Amino acid sequence: MATRVATSATRRVFVQWGAAALVGLLGCGGGGTGGGEAGGGGAEAGGAATGPILVGEFGSMTGSEATFGQSTHNGIMLAVEEVNAAGGIGGRMVEVKSYDDQGKTEEAGTAVTRLITQDKVVAILGEVASSLSIAGGRVAQQYGVPMVSPSSTNPQVTQIGDKVFRVCFIDPYQGYVMAKFSRENLKYDTVAVLYDQGQAYSKGLKDDFIKSYTAMGGKIASEQAYTGGDQDFSAQLTNIRAARPQAVFVPGYYTDVGNIALQARKLGLEVPLLGGDGWDSSKLTEIGGQAIEGSYYSNHYSHEEERAEVKEFVAKYQAKHGQVPDGLAALGYDAGRLLFDAMKRAPSLSGEDLAKALSGTRDFPGVTGTISIDADRNARKPAVILEVKGGKPTYVATIQPT
């Protein structure tokens, strides 16, 4: 009998699934008795006010941007452990429920729907890629559950509505930072651009970079496009080489950037590459190797910064995972901590109260800089420039928002 009690929860899940499958089968088979039985399997599960606080996370744990999801997840879990070790929120522990979205918008929408309607989470953390955050954010907005994106930089993400927030800077700022750095610090006059036309992130960042760079008197030597996952970039790179730029701005994701770097060197294109936070993965140097040396990219933080928050976070993360945290881990950590901070300040955990508390965040001491949430639910904060040196990203400069 004891075993029966123990498995009742599992069984309820099966009954729910069975009911759903049954309804589907009956529906298309043309049977007449679809309704009655399925009702019994309805979702009644919900968190009692004294139990743990459930927070949902959706991310790309598999797929071509898998390190993004995993790093973010590690960062979030570190924040959760800390808040629980410090006694939780109002005496209640925090629990995180994570789903993989495989880097697909359809899956992201489903995962968020499931988190909100089945698991009854009070808030959502995610995603990295902007298109996925938009898909998930629309669902969160529809159900009135606040969502904090750790690292989606496209401006459209927080335009969804009053429940969607982020803790990172946005692309127009990142484009401006890289333009400023290459124009003023590196003194480049002509730069070529190679972007991923299939990624909104890449396209948006390219536009913002070009706008800022030409406004600062720079010249775009050549503008070439590829599609994420391409294996052969020789046509674009040959065109770029012919245009003789001083650097190539490649606002893509790390897998493609690594391959582009390798092929550029093979074709005799020796100028440095410039990029954005999509480069931020240990895989970049694994794939790119020597070819990516001497390239620069903008990021949310550097583990070499001297601030106390950074040192403490890096030490904790290294002790747990045995590696240096990348920017996405830091943003995941900040997103989690910022959310828990808002939970502590909110009068209740309802969507309205929590969203209000989140938008009231001012001068929050994050690992990735001091974060204030502005009227558009975006974070105002500085960016750092990193250089790939000796197979490692090395801190070069911090550029403050103007």
Next chain:
Amino acid sequence: MTASPWAGKAGALRPGTAAAATAGVTPFAVGLLLAAALQYAVGPAVGPFFSDLLIKIGINVILAVSLNVVNGYTGQFSIGHAGFMAVGGYAAGALTYYTSMLAWGGPQVQGGVFGVGSALFVGACLVGGLVAAAAGWAVGLPSLRLRGDYLAIVTLGFGEIVRVLLQQTQDVPFTADEARALSPVEMATHLGGSLGFSGIPFYTNLFWVWCFVTLTLLVAYRLKESTFGRAFLSIRENEIAAEAMGVDTTRYKVRAFVIAAFFAGVAGALFAHKIGTTLNPRELGFMKSFDIVIMVVLGGMGSISGATIAAVLLTVLPEALRGAADYRMIVYALMLVLVMIVRPQGLFGIREIWELPPFARRRGR
């Protein structure tokens, strides 16, 4: 005359018009009732998540059953079904989004299941289907004159062209004023590009999805049993023999293709208005087409019930395995491989579920 089965029944050669009308309408009525039952009884009882799953199942059933008309009945190999889905989805999505913007000043849902907004939505679904059908005609006419693998190549190319064209479009306007500033031609080029078309109002619900499922299933079934369907089947079995018997193979192939494209367009429209969807060109590429092909192959090429059941299984399975995290795609793929080893002809082969034991015995076969 004497051999007619109706010869004995009051001398009538055919069933009366009233009886014929009843026989024609009854399945639709049953389908509508079922759809209504899903919307008002099952949906509220199982909650939003399982409702969403039932909607996804419905959409995938439409996709699989319609692709089955080309790949199953007619024996052609199309791998561009997601391309037609994208065409229909974007056409319908743009129609409701921009109409909502201009008429109501925002993309909010207007009215209930039978409200003015839903009328617009259903109209948009049909328009989406027609646009996709037109695309199907344009693609099918030149390529279906040929025999063999050409169709696969052309449809693959078509799907990729649609994807790349959609990725080149501009951002969707967020406010009514921005939308009003656009001319209709400009609206067609402001479809969100690679970021995806977000903001389409959430009109898709169980009732309308399952109405369209009913329509798809009935059209597919009646088609199969009609002279049209017999011509399709003859092309599948032997194209040269079919031609020798006077079947205009190109015309019939194009017809099959256009019908399939229409329903793919409708499915795309339903998908576009579903909660949790952002229309994204990257995800309506050939991987999505393959998902649909897998449903048809798994169910059995030519079997409507097979395609339906495969669509249900392949929608529920990945979701049921979501808890298995990283391993779910492995489990999913393994199951597919196993089925293909055990039943290479698909679950039902070319037959329907009621033609197989144990159901067949009841009919005295």
